[in-house]
Amino acid sequence: MWFKNLQLYRLPAPWDISLERFEEQLAKRRFQPCGSQDMESRGWVAPVADDVLVHPVGDQWLIALGVEGKLLPSSVVKQVADERAEEIAEQQGYKLGRKQLKELREQVTQELLPRAFTRRRRIHAWIDPVHGWLAVDASSAARAEDVLEHLRQTLDSLPLALLRTERSPSSAMADWLAGGEAPANFTIDQDCELRSVTEDKAAVRYVRHTLEGDEIKGHLTAGKLPTRLAMTFDDRVSFVLTEKLEIKRLDFLDVVRDQIDGEAEDAIALFNAEFALMTGELQKLLPAVVDALGGELATPEVQPAVTAFDRPAVEPALAGDPPF
Structure with missing residues (x-):
């Protein structure tokens, strides 16, 4: 789990x-x-x-x-309804109106749902x-x-x-990239996405690419803000932080997974061991992320x-x- x-x-x-x-x-x-x-x-x-x-x-x-x-699929409903509409039009000598077509599609939907x-x-x-x-x-x-x-x-x-945190993730990630230094106990990995705040929404994405140097700083200076940044916490958990304060691509590294005895008694025991390890790591990771973003808002x-x-x-x- x-x-x-x-x-x-x-x-x-x-x-x-x-x-x-x-x-x-x-x-x-x-x-x-x-x-x-x-x-x-x-x-x-x-x-x-x-x-x-x-x-x-x-x-x-x-x-x-x-x-x-x-x-x-709506395309299937439309196809069947159109075929029936053509048959009815041939029988009565004129095409169905918009309201009749809508009612026919509703009828076809109810007929097809059980199958x-x-x-x-x-x-x-x-x-x-x-x-x-x-x-x-x-x-x-x-x-x-x-x-x-x-x-x-x-x-x-x-x-x-x-x-909710005192600092927005985009602002904090921009500072980390500009300074070339991650907050305490974190490291910056090699995946990042930056997006312009202007109407053109120009974006650049780095995958398995060093994020140090003038190239990244140039994008930041040009007005782009980070929307995603890959990071690792305490050499134990890697993840991607997004501008919406989401955690994506969460991965518990071998140093965590190897703590599980490979000879667990049964599937439930293995499930419980994984869940206990995961939640134990998250109880350390989440407060650290919040602290790195300036702390949680005082009274959400x-x-x-x-x-x-x-x-x-x-x-x-x-x-x-x-x-x-």
Whole structure:
């Protein structure tokens, strides 16, 4: 169990909810497969191979949202509806109007839905109720919002806030690159993206390229700001920090992974060992990132209705999520 991305949020520390109460509330919205006329279904699933919806390892919790969607491309619906519209036009002697075509497409959709293929995926979230962290393993805020929205619908209250720091990531990353020095316990790696703040949005991306020297400084002087920067923390965890304060391409290095005994008793024991190691490293990494960005804002405003629209536009969700 190793997360690949982190969309970060803050809960009260400690979060005043018991494990038993949390489990009871999630059970009210357990995952159910799509019905014959449903395009999508969402609900909580067990993170591991048991029936427990909140998987605790020590004082750290893991939950998972299951999402099942019907695969019914609009082009298929249009094709079938157009063929039927031509047949009807031949029978009645005139073409269907716009309203009739819309109704026909809705009818075709309902007829095809029961025969459509389905695709399942799951989205994991880590909750640290002691230190007030909630992190969703998602490549975008839009996908993380699927989890947050279902949590809001499930719980009596969700006192959640976006993680906010005194300095913006772009400003801090620009200073690190300009000075050629990373903050304490971090190193700057060889991947970076810089983007102009002007209307042309000119961008330059470096991959496996040294980020020292006048070339990078020239881009900074010209008005480009870093939007992504690859870094390593304490020679243990590598990641890409984005201008939206997202953690991407998260990778726990061999010095961390090698702590796991290769002869774990069973799959669950291995899963728990990985989750314990991962959360232990994240409990060190996240405060260090916040400190490097000037510290957390003193009193972040609690926003019980955090949505994807609270952040800048994000890239579309990536395909290829593992089924559950």
